[in-house]
Amino acid sequence: MRFLSVIALLAATAVANPVARSTKKEFHLKTTGAAKADFNDLFVITYHTGAGTNDALLENKGSIATPFYLNGTTALANLGNVFPWGFEMGGDSNYASWESVQINAGGGVDGFSIKDGNFVWSEEEGFGGWLVCDWYHNAPQLFWWDKYYPPTIPCSCSKVDLKPIYLTQ
Numbered sequence: 001m002r003f004l005s006v007i008a009l010l011a012a013t014a015v016a017n018p019v020a021r022s023t024k025k026e027f028h029l030k031t032t033g034a035a036k037a038d039f040n041d042l043f044v045i046t047y048h049t050g051a052g053t054n055d056a057l058l059e060n061k062g063s064i065a066t067p068f069y070l071n072g073t074t075a076l077a078n079l080g081n082v083f084p085w086g087f088e089m090g091g092d093s094n095y096a097s098w099e100s101v102q103i104n105a106g107g108g109v110d111g112f113s114i115k116d117g118n119f120v121w122s123e124e125e126g127f128g129g130w131l132v133c134d135w136y137h138n139a140p141q142l143f144w145w146d147k148y149y150p151p152t153i154p155c156s157c158s159k160v161d162l163k164p165i166y167l168t169q
């Protein structure tokens with residue numbers, strides 16, 4: 001019993017983390033800074049890949065851009081229903097230089113913030129930045145690259161920054 005209450009206390013402490021700020025201000029995510037000009041001014045959208053799962057693709061029409069918001073340090077998509085859809089980042093456990101980005105049913109992973117005007121993930125988790133590649137959905141797709149295994153960028157890819165474009169409500 002004592003053991004359980006310690007766990008509960010730890011959980012409560014984690015939730016009360018003062019770094020976590022909740023803001024429901026919604027934004028689109030727009031690419032900038034790509035060496036490959038075609039990959040600038042694109043918006044992140046969700047691409048259905050199965051029950052409750054989406055890949056993150058990029059699209060040039062702002063009118064269909066997915067609205068996102070931060071809840072503390074999780075990043076969630078508003079897909080127009082009651083479920084949260086959270087950013088999930090492929091783990092850097094396979095010595096690869098870049099990893100998947102998915103937006104799946106559920107709260108997603110922690111570690112997101114807006115830093116110097118850019119939407120970023122946790123450097124402690126190995127986040128070096130975002131990568132866009134023409135990939136297997138026959139469209140530009142979002143990945144994250146690992147700062148410990150920096151990628152040699154293939155000609156189908158480019159590093160990008162993601163800027164939050166806040167929606168007027």
Ligand SMILES: *[C@@H]1O[C@H](CO)[C@@H](O)[C@H](O)[C@H]1NC(C)=O
Nearest residue numbers: 015071072076083084106107
């Ligand atoms: C937002 O974060 C709070 C605190 O961690 C959590 O209880 C709540 O379920 C989250 N909301 C969504 C939509 O994920």
